[in-house]
Amino acid sequence: MPTVELDMIFESQTSFVRRRTLRPGQILFALGSQVKSIFRIVSGTVRIEAHPEDGRRIVVYRASSGELVGVHHLTRKFYSNAASVDERTVVDTVSCETVMKLISENESHLREFLECLARRQEKICESLERISILPAKFRVLHLLESLARRAGFDSLDLRGRVKCLSDDLNLTHEATYRALRTLEAEGFIHRQDGRICILRQRDSQGMEPRWRSS
Numbered sequence: 001m002p003t004v005e006l007d008m009i010f011e012s013q014t015s016f017v018r019r020r021t022l023r024p025g026q027i028l029f030a031l032g033s034q035v036k037s038i039f040r041i042v043s044g045t046v047r048i049e050a051h052p053e054d055g056r057r058i059v060v061y062r063a064s065s066g067e068l069v070g071v072h073h074l075t076r077k078f079y080s081n082a083a084s085v086d087e088r089t090v091v092d093t094v095s096c097e098t099v100m101k102l103i104s105e106n107e108s109h110l111r112e113f114l115e116c117l118a119r120r121q122e123k124i125c126e127s128l129e130r131i132s133i134l135p136a137k138f139r140v141l142h143l144l145e146s147l148a149r150r151a152g153f154d155s156l157d158l159r160g161r162v163k164c165l166s167d168d169l170n171l172t173h174e175a176t177y178r179a180l181r182t183l184e185a186e187g188f189i190h191r192q193d194g195r196i197c198i199l200r201q202r203d204s205q206g207m208e209p210r211w212r213s214s
Contacts, residue, residue, distance in 0.1 A: 010040055020090070020092075029070065041091055050081050
């Protein structure tokens with residue numbers, strides 16, 4: 001089960017929580033906009049982007065159901081990155097003022113908040129480390145292994161998700177497809193019917209992947 005972050009705050013302060021539904025392509029908050037709230041994802045995913053001075057757009061990480069967005073901006077005046085959605089996404093919103101008040105008054109809330117910050121920092125570091133990996137095929141493999149580890153399976157359904165993967169990897173769509181073809185040719189992965197299996201083990205024939213049941 002995914003971790004539901006700051007559950008104690010969101011569940012105990014329902015009168016302060018506002019639910020919001022975002023359409024594909026809609027912005028949750030813009031770079032440089034004033035920080036007023038933090039958000040917890042009910043369903044869908046949110047893409048967090050950085051915009052370096054050279055004009056590039058880098059996907060720092062994606063947050064999914066149960067995770068918080070904007071938490072590391074809690075004590076800042078303005079958002080230092082941007083957040084948007086690629087699919088219909090529902091979020092719960094609570095004001096920074098409310099969160100600050102609750103974590104200052106309750107040690108359990110403060111501990112949960114600090115644990116949340118630590119998880120977020122770990123996720124950001126993993127993502128930034130990944131996009132520095134060369135060549136591209138190993139950058140792709142690193143992400144596939146990370147996704148498989150979180151899902152608990154050796155196989156992943158990537159139908160309709162390659163564009164999102166390319167964004168996360170800071171690669172073009174074409175470069176991602178080339179990397180997938182190379183990984184398959186070199187025996188790192190096997191593709192079948194829109195799914196990708198990471199070849200952690202081989203059978204006695206040395207070719208067929210072992211698919212873990214879902």
